Amino acid sequence: MFETKYGYFSEDQNEYIIKTPKTPRPWVNIISNGDYGVAVSQNGSGYSWKTHASLNRINRWEQDIIKDEWGKYFYIKNNENDELFTPTFKPMCKKNIDYKIIHGFGYSKFLAENKDLKTELTLTVPKDSSLEIWMLKIKNKTKNKLNLSVFSYLEWNLGTAPDWHREFHKTFIDTYFMNDVIKAEKRMWDIPNENGEHWNRNWEYTAFNSVNEKTSSATSCKEDFLGNFGSVSNPEGLKNKKLNNIFGKYQDSIASLHNEVIIDSDEEKILIYTIGLVEKNDTKEIDNIKKIYSTEKSVLNEIEKNKKMWKDIFEKNMVETPDIGFNLMNNKWLKYQAISGRLWGRTGYYQTGGAFGFRDQLQDSQIFLYVDPNKTAEQIKLHAKHQFIDGSVYHWWHPISEIGLKNNISDNRLWLAFITLRYLKETNNFNFLNEMVPYIDYEDESIYDHCIKAIKYNLSKLSSRGLPLIGSGDWNDGMSAVGTDGKGESIWLGHFLYGILNDFSYICNKQKDYENEDLFKKEALKLKNSINKYAWDGEWFIRAFKDDGKSIGSSKCSEGKIFLNAQTWAILNNSTTEERKEKAYESLKKYLFKEFGPLLFQPAYSKPDKEIGYLSRYAPGVRENGGLYTHAGTWGVLAACKMNDENSYKIYKSFMPVYRGMNPDKYFTEPYVTPGNVDGPDSPNFGRGGWSWYTGSASWYFITGMEGILGITPEWNGLKISPVMPKEWDKVFVKRYFRNCLYNINFIRSKNKKIIVNENEIDGNIINNENNEKTLNIFVYF
Incomplete structure (x- = not known):
């Protein structure tokens, strides 16, 4: 399915098969169980972590997407002629080997074959353990018995990454070896201790690397393995019969296990490696892990557990449309990216992370509304705990250390209220508002109070004209200098806040908080008037005003x-007149809707503007400087659907990864996940994707498909059905759980438009399960 010279989807859509490791950029899998995770490329390179991908990194890894040569590798040596073979393309990059790579949900496989050997290297992360498993199968293709040596290799990091001063960090690592297991500890963790002291805290784990067969030798000395001035592409140590069994405190620490393997003709041997960590000195647990994962059956069982977990997640919401690309992205791959990559791993190849972004993971958690709303509720509560009593919040914070950054970016706190509104519309669980959560600097208050404080904090940050102050940026962090003097105004934030004020006034009424209901309604009206008085430019809305009052995003601007x-948010939140929405939308179509998706703005800035910030310092057309920023592009499609544009799906499809990936040498990034950005027309690489996996666009792109194109939208009084499907779609089926009821929705194109629910025609287009049925069979004639 969707085959190119680099790869294709399997027929069941559960795997992406890469035919050659020489893809335009690393094509990656992010495998995580919610705490432990691995980022791995088609080359076999990558890194592992527990809880936090930057503060608790297990192996060393350098961010270089051109060379991509840092990771955990395996070498197979023919002891008769010293020929080396690697089951992954890196680090040796041999040309006489056929490689195939498979990325699946919770696992990756690396298949390799030359004239003598056929290997299959499988990687998975067990569902409930802090470790990864690498199972290496080696098959002898010759007619003779083969005498082989197999070596594993990784460099220990053990804590904060990158360890930019390696000569400093390596002096704290200690390694030892027993029972075919290399163990590693570190006497320093670059996280403050309980007294706030740096460089005075132990790393709190014991890392291990084991193999299920008896080893012939091993080492934790990098120089022993690579040789002085050596390289991973041709390790000097492998020219010897054995490694030198060097361990302790006085070397640059790695892990390498050496096994000697005799394989008869047409025979297959299996080596199973585990890499992970346990609580410090829990050696019994390491021994137990080694025993559990000592057979092929035990490894395959973990892969099956992962497959079942993801199948259960996916099947809570499924679609069948005439467009296979739409189906595979929305049924599986977008969910997988949003959950495994963004919510559990919070990291990628283009941007290594691990922290929680206050606005970021709240938005990502919308994916759970469709599969397990309780997890969205948990995310809301987690973020509420990282709010201050005055309503302000951390921009981001680190799990483990709980160190956070508090800045003056103006939209962060509002996402708490926004996602709470989304959760309430989905579940109708208003009791959730009464759940008690502490602040960073104060005792428990209800989720409702947390949201009220967030909204009021923003209401206290309005300019003399009644427009929101942009502070150090709004949704676009790159507008970092627009309001540093405390006078710059954000018009996007005005549209966004207006919608929240309107929706939350409904919540206030439900809570019998009539004082805040009245306040929010009045503030919403004043805000709408201010936006339309000061920010309308004739054909579209100005984006922002600098501290000195100059506009950004105006027809008077030569750039931007x-x-x-x-x-888009003027349209989505109805913060202007119908006439202005029409004009603004026509301007979007004229200037911003391009062949590879909606641009963030046009034209790009050709030189830095210190009154705007780092947005203007990107190369023209790159990322936020006039490119498609996929996250915002999804809002462009939602606006198109709101305007009932018959071309909405064409816009949506224009930046769908599976279709963009059909021209991989132009697109570059993976065809199975959304990229963070695509170069705009001001770039010579117009259409090139970048910053894949670690982007908030996956959840929003999914929502755009479900609520925009299919038009199935949660409202206070039920599920609204208002599709904006392409004309060629005559029949569509959607399986959707909503408020503990299964909705089987059948769309059928017809001249006679009506909605039938359990054989009864309803008035209007909102389905309200008043009788609390467990299943509703719905036919939408549209």
Whole structure:
């Protein structure tokens, strides 16, 4: 399915098969069980972590997407002629080997074959353990018995990454070897201790690397393995019969296990490696892990557990449309990216992370509304715990250390209220508002109070004209200098806040908080008036005003004339007149909707503007400087659907990864996940993707498909059905759980438009399960 010269999807859509490791950029899998995770490329390179991908990194890894040569590797040596073979393309990059790579949900496989050997290297992360398993199968293709040596290799990091001063960090690592297991500890963790002291805290784990067969030798000395001035592509140590069994405190620490393997003709041997960590000195647990994962059956069992877990997640919401690309992205791959990559791993190849972004993971958690709303509720509560009593919040914070950054970016706190509104519309569980959560600097208060404080904090940050102050940026962090003097104004934030004020006034009424209901309604009206008085530019809305009052995103600007977000959210939140929405949307179509998706703005900035910030310092057309920023592009499609544009699906499809990936040498990034950005027309690489996996666009792109194109939208009084499907779609089926009821929704194109629910025609287009049925069979004639 969707085959190119680099790869294709399996027929069941559960795997992406890469035919050659020489893809335009690393094509990656992010495998995580919610705490432990691995980022691995098609080359076999990558890194592992527990809880936090940057503060608790297990192996060393350097971010270089051109060379991509840092990771955990395996070498197979023919002891008769010293020929080396690697079951992954890196680090040796041999040309006489056929490689195939398979990325699946919770696992990856690396298949390799030359004239003598056929190997299959399988990687998975057990569902409930802090470790990864590498199972290596080696098959002898010759007619003779083969005498082989197999070596594993990784460099220990053990804590904060990158360890930029390696000569410092390596002096704290200690390694030892027993029972075919290399263990490693570190006497320093670059996280403050309980007294706030740096460099005075132990790393709190014991890392291990084991193999299920008796080893012939081993080492934790990098120089022993690579040789002085050696390299991973041709390790000097492998020219010897054995490694030198060097361990302790006085070397640059690695892990390498050496096994001698005799394989008869047409025979297959299996080696099973585990890499992971346990609580410090829990050697019994390491021994137990080694015993558990000592057979092929035990490894395959973990892969099956992962497959079942993901199948259960996926099947809570499924679609069948005439467009296979739409189906495979929305049924499986977008969910997998949003959950495994963004919520559990919070890291990628283009940006290694591990922290929680206050706005980021709240938005990502919308994916759980469709599969397990309780997890969205848990995410809301987690973020509420990282709010201050005055309503302000951390921009991001680190699990493990709980160190956070508090800044003056103006939209962060509002996402708490926004996602709470989304959760309430989905579940109708208003009791959730009464759940008690502490602040960073104060005792428990209800989720409702947390949201009220967030909204009021923003209401206290309005300019003399009644417009929101942008502070150090709004949704676009790159507008980092627009309001540093405390006077710059954000029009996008005005549209966004207006919608929250309106929706939350409904919540206030439900809570019998009539004082805040009245306040929010009045503030919403004043805000709408201010936006329309000061920010309308004639054909579209201005994006922002600098501290000195000059506009950004105006027809008067030579660069950055029109911005996407100021138009899309005016439409989505109805913060202007119908006439202005029409004009703003026509401007979007004229200037920003391009062949590879909606641009963030046009034209790009050709030189830095110190009154705007680092947005203008990107190369023209790159990322936020006039490119498609996929996250915002999804809002462009939602606006198109709101305007009932018959071309909405064409816009949506224009930046769907599976279709963009059909021209991989132009697109570059993986065809199975959304990229963070695509170069705009001001770049010579117009259409090139970048920053894949670690982007908030996956959840939003999914929502855009479900609520925009299919038009199945949660409202206070039920599920609204208002599709904006392409004309060629005559029949569509959607399986959707909503408020503990299974909705089987059948769309059928017809001249006679009506909605039938359990054989009864309803008035209007909102389905309200008043009788609390467990299943509703719905036919939508549209």
